Amino acid sequence: SIYLKDGQYQLYVQEVHTLGLGDLHLAFEQLKLKLEKEGLFDSSRKRTIPILPSKIGIVTSLTGAVLYDIISIAKRRFPGIEFIISPTSVQGADAPQEIAAALDRLNKYTDVDVIILARGGGSLEELWAFNSEMVAQAIYESKIPVISAIGHETDFTIADFVADLRAPTPSAAAEMAVPSFIELHSKLNELKNALEQKVLNLLSTYRLKIEYLANSKIFTDPLTNLNEYNQKLDSLERDFLVAVKNVLEKRRVQLTSLESKLEALSPLSILKRGYAVCKTEDGKIITAAEELEVGSKIEITFSKGLAKCQVFEVRGVD
Numbered sequence: 001s002i003y004l005k006d007g008q009y010q011l012y013v014q015e016v017h018t019l020g021l022g023d024l025h026l027a028f029e030q031l032k033l034k035l036e037k038e039g040l041f042d043s044s045r046k047r048t049i050p051i052l053p054s055k056i057g058i059v060t061s062l063t064g065a066v067l068y069d070i071i072s073i074a075k076r077r078f079p080g081i082e083f084i085i086s087p088t089s090v091q092g093a094d095a096p097q098e099i100a101a102a103l104d105r106l107n108k109y110t111d112v113d114v115i116i117l118a119r120g121g122g123s124l125e126e127l128w129a130f131n132s133e134m135v136a137q138a139i140y141e142s143k144i145p146v147i148s149a150i151g152h153e154t155d156f157t158i159a160d161f162v163a164d165l166r167a168p169t170p171s172a173a174a175e176m177a178v179p180s181f182i183e184l185h186s187k188l189n190e191l192k193n194a195l196e197q198k199v200l201n202l203l204s205t206y207r208l209k210i211e212y213l214a215n216s217k218i219f220t221d222p223l224t225n226l227n228e229y230n231q232k233l234d235s236l237e238r239d240f241l242v243a244v245k246n247v248l249e250k251r252r253v254q255l256t257s258l259e260s261k262l263e264a265l266s267p268l269s270i271l272k273r274g275y276a277v278c279k280t281e282d283g284k285i286i287t288a289a290e291e292l293e294v295g296s297k298i299e300i301t302f303s304k305g306l307a308k309c310q311v312f313e314v315r316g317v318d
Helices: 023-037 066-077 095-109 133-141 158-162 170-177 181-214 222-265 267-272
Strands: 055-059 082-085 114-119 146-150 277-280 297-301 306-310
Touching (some): 023 133, 055 066, 055 095, 066 082, 066 114, 066 170, 095 114, 095 133, 114 170, 133 158
Parallel strands (some): 055 082, 055 114, 114 146
Antiparallel strands (some): 297 306
């Protein structure tokens, strides 16, 4: 402060700390680094807190306001919630062992859905039990999700880093563990109203579709539709018969043309023009006079009929 008359400054010492972080801070950082390397803080192993637990386990001291605050807030939010208290001391030389044993009891002998590990505010020394490796291992090995609520919002302990969820205060832990019955009821009403409206909209849509179908021609005057389809069928039948007839006529013309071409190329057509085919007795076709000898017997085929002859003379042979 300043003494205005003489202009003097006066210093009032309120707190004294050792130079640096101090032994407890150093021990805290060393243990934190060790457990982090061992994977106790990994977010991948943290479990989800149930949305609506039926039973809540509480690990804290039976004395003090923490236990009362948690229960009163939780019951106010959801009156039907149940609690199982696993009491422990929260500071002192035996506290770490008692806290670990209290967590183990809830895991072995109860069916709670979530555990709140809590104590009120205090100095670093007073909160030190929650910075022990024994408590960290007990939280890590718990089969039940754990919410840590140690001290005030600015207080951080090793237990906070291992727990599945950290609450800034014990009262906040109760709010995080237990949903509000009023909010849930309101949300359910919203969903119910939305579902009803959706159903009504669907019913209205289907009603319009049914009315449209009921007023359509197929229901109001089915015979007219049947007559129309009969007419269409008759028309299709006529078109089909005409198409088949056209195809057959086209194929007949093509066949006649091919027949004419085959007829023109046929050996019989050549024979009709006065030519004949001469064969030996064994059926070999004779193409030159030199293939014959006087006295040979041959067979001559005409366009109609054949004649068997004997050669009396062969000419034009060198």
